[in-house]
Amino acid sequence: xxxxxxxxxxxxxxxxxxxxxxxxxxxxxxxxxxxxxxxxxxxxxxxxxxxxxxxxxxxxxxxxxxxxxxxxxxxxxxxxxxxxxxxxxxxxxxxxxxxxxxxxxxxxxxxxxxxxxxxxxxxxxxxxxxxxxxxxxxxxxxxxxxxxxxxxxxxxxxxxxxxxxxxxxxxxxxxxxxxxxxxxxxxxxxxxxxxxxxxxxxxxxxxxxxxxxxxxxxxxxxxxxxxxxxxxxxxxxxxxxxxxx
Numbered sequence: 038x039x040x041x042x043x044x045x046x047x048x049x050x051x052x053x054x055x056x057x058x059x060x061x062x063x064x065x066x067x068x069x070x071x072x073x074x075x076x077x078x079x080x081x082x083x084x085x086x087x088x089x090x091x092x093x094x095x096x097x098x099x100x101x102x103x104x105x106x107x108x109x110x111x112x113x114x115x116x117x118x119x120x121x122x123x124x125x126x127x128x129x130x131x132x133x134x135x136x137x138x139x140x141x142x143x144x145x146x147x148x149x150x151x152x153x154x155x156x157x158x159x160x161x162x163x164x165x166x167x168x169x170x171x172x173x174x175x176x177x178x179x180x181x182x183x184x185x186x187x188x189x190x191x192x193x194x195x196x197x198x199x200x201x202x203x204x205x206x207x208x209x210x211x212x213x214x215x216x217x218x219x220x221x222x223x224x225x226x227x228x229x230x231x232x233x234x235x236x237x238x239x240x241x242x243x244x245x246x247x248x249x250x251x252x253x254x255x256x257x258x259x260x261x262x263x264x265x266x267x268x269x270x271x272x273x274x275x276x277x278x279x280x281x282x
Contacts, residue, residue, distance in 0.1 A: 076109040077250045080141035084148030084159025086116055091186040091220035094228040095239070096147045099184065099215075102243040103145075108250075111137055113162065121164040131165055135175055138166050143180035143250035144208070145243075149220075150187050150195045155202075163202055176206035178257035182246040184215040184239070191218035207261070211249050213242045 083096040100110045118130040126132075138144075148159035166175050181203045185195035196214045203210040217223055217235045230236050253260065 076107050077247060077254070078140055078142045079103050079108045079110050079145065079246070079250070080137045080143075081110060081112045081145045082147070082159065082162050083112075083115070084146075084156040084162075086158055089228075090149075091217075091224060092147045092149045092184075094224050095184060095186055095215075095217060095220070095230065096145065097228065098230045098236075099145055099147070099182075099239055099243050102240055103247060106244065106247045108143075108247060111140070113137055115158050115162055118161060118165070121161055134162060134165055135170065138175035138179075139170075139173060141179055142254060143182075143246055145182045145184065145246065146199050146203070147184040147186070148195050148199065150185055150192055153194050155195050155198050159199075160202075163206070166206070168206065174207065176208050178253075178261045179208050180246060180250045180253060181208040181210045182214070182242050183210065184242065185217070186220035187216065187218045188221070189219060191216050209249070209253065209260075211242070211245050213238075213245045215239050215242045 079100075081096050081100055083090065083092040085092045096112060100112055103110050113134055118134065119128060124131070126135075146159065146163075148155040151157075168174060168176070181199075183196045183199035183203065185192070185199075193214075193216055196216055200210050200214075215235070215238050217239075222231075223233060223235055224230055230239070
């Protein structure tokens, strides 16, 4: 045996592990699935209410690219979305946002940088979506691309924060991302993005999101099936049986 290599027979068994719940579900679930009838469903969120909003402009530009690839794109307008907790969850804008989360298979989040992080407009939209909604999980398993616009030099504070939020929401965030510095120079008076390396990066990000979303369709249940949750369900089933005795 090579120096520094530990033989598997010297490793003690895992403590407190239920073998019945540890088994990984059949790999056959990763075999190619039949084509789904609808185009990939992409929800886009932006983080500014300004009339001339560069995060909205960038979101619209990305939406055009996704539609060119063949995606079904919906853009949520955060105008009149109340602050989280200030109104009941039955508020029409809250119902609309949560419905779009459940509808989507992938998402794009785009925010300006304000005081070194995401805007309150951006965070408020994410905060309105719970990890669980009844028996459904509005965000889990969906793909995510993150983008930001900067008023000055290029920064990655916002995309880093959005990645953290995406992980917390149990979303699959793609590796590529877009950060557009001095955004006021990158868009014309009509709000269209000028040709540049920054535009090329946006195309790259949307292409990657589109591809990853296609690869994950029909496999989300398999990828989000966790040992801890299987164990919890097994314990709950035993408890229900005991209650019936």
